[in-house]
Amino acid sequence: MLLREIPVRGGNGRTGEREDVMTKVACVVMALSCSTTSGWAADMKVSTKAPATPAAASPWDIAFGAALMSDYNFRGITQSNHKPSAAAYFEPRYNFSNSLQGYLGVSGESIAFPNRAAAEVDFYAGIRTTFGKLVLDFGIWDYWYPGGECFNAAVPGACAAAGNLPVSGDVAKADLSFWEVYAKATYAFSDAFAAGASVFYSPSVQNSGADGTYLAGNARYTLPTPFLFFPSSVGVFLSADIGHWFLGTTDAFYGVVPAFPNGIPYKSYTNWDVGLGFTYKQFTLDLRYYDTDLGKGDCNAFTDAQNAGGVSNVTSINPGGAGTNWCGATFIAKLSIDLTSANLK
Numbered sequence: 001m002l003l004r005e006i007p008v009r010g011g012n013g014r015t016g017e018r019e020d021v022m023t024k025v026a027c028v029v030m031a032l033s034c035s036t037t038s039g040w041a042a043d044m045k046v047s048t049k050a051p052a053t054p055a056a057a058s059p060w061d062i063a064f065g066a067a068l069m070s071d072y073n074f075r076g077i078t079q080s081n082h083k084p085s086a087a088a089y090f091e092p093r094y095n096f097s098n099s100l101q102g103y104l105g106v107s108g109e110s111i112a113f114p115n116r117a118a119a120e121v122d123f124y125a126g127i128r129t130t131f132g133k134l135v136l137d138f139g140i141w142d143y144w145y146p147g148g149e150c151f152n153a154a155v156p157g158a159c160a161a162a163g164n165l166p167v168s169g170d171v172a173k174a175d176l177s178f179w180e181v182y183a184k185a186t187y188a189f190s191d192a193f194a195a196g197a198s199v200f201y202s203p204s205v206q207n208s209g210a211d212g213t214y215l216a217g218n219a220r221y222t223l224p225t226p227f228l229f230f231p232s233s234v235g236v237f238l239s240a241d242i243g244h245w246f247l248g249t250t251d252a253f254y255g256v257v258p259a260f261p262n263g264i265p266y267k268s269y270t271n272w273d274v275g276l277g278f279t280y281k282q283f284t285l286d287l288r289y290y291d292t293d294l295g296k297g298d299c300n301a302f303t304d305a306q307n308a309g310g311v312s313n314v315t316s317i318n319p320g321g322a323g324t325n326w327c328g329a330t331f332i333a334k335l336s337i338d339l340t341s342a343n344l345k
Helices: 022-033 157-163 296-303
Strands: 060-069 085-097 100-109 118-129 134-144 179-187 193-202 212-222 234-247 271-278 284-291 332-339
Touching: none
Parallel strands: none
Antiparallel strands: 060 085, 060 332, 085 100, 100 118, 118 134, 134 179, 179 193, 193 212, 212 234, 234 271, 271 284, 284 332
């Protein structure tokens, strides 16, 4: 069973999180409220007409974007079998005030799951609020994986007809969809440095029956411009994330005999990443290293990777010994574009 963070969109991470736009919205409101129509005629005589009343700024905003990446990684685990992936998102926002914003969103990512799901489609909603340099974000995220097939020779019906996964011998449910609630906090210590923390909770991670609580921290430092040989129009930043996923016990679908016939206790794990990013206008190129402390055997028990193999990675929850590199160290390049309605004016 594979999972996704974003990001960020933050990430789920999906990895790394979306830029908060409250400051941008405030700047747009101020710019519109201070605009006036010209009071000068062609011959430079003062017009007798009263200045036009400035149009009220709309409380609505829209954020949207897309990305191409060499691998789709969520909380340290590949979601695309270490193959390239594409993503896109659309997020309407409503500004109740300069410091309070509500949002709804939908995003999609290409994946390579063991149950052959067609894609990942995410629906999310939340509210963001600012207190000076502190930004708080609360919401709910739904991960939907349509088009999956069931693989389990021990479950009568369609699951048994398909048998176990052909290479690894693992099992997989047809529906791996699940939801999380989350809370995030980010504090800007200066214009260059910000750090944050987040918590996510799901009662059934990847529809496995195992609950999960994910705690994470992140930091980002923007280097002075111009940096080295880059022009002043190119921003450069360093960022890092670390998280720990506390995982519970699955339902009997994933049980192994004789040790855990009623479900396996997933191994909780830590993941981390560090990267260098470059920004130009609305484009970002992110170069990042990811890793976890999950071994190949426990990684296979958690992901049911369709290409897992071997017999030497035996653990209490992975008695067959098949292993996978889905949770191992990897380097990912990601090119993304992030826009708001202000960019279209």
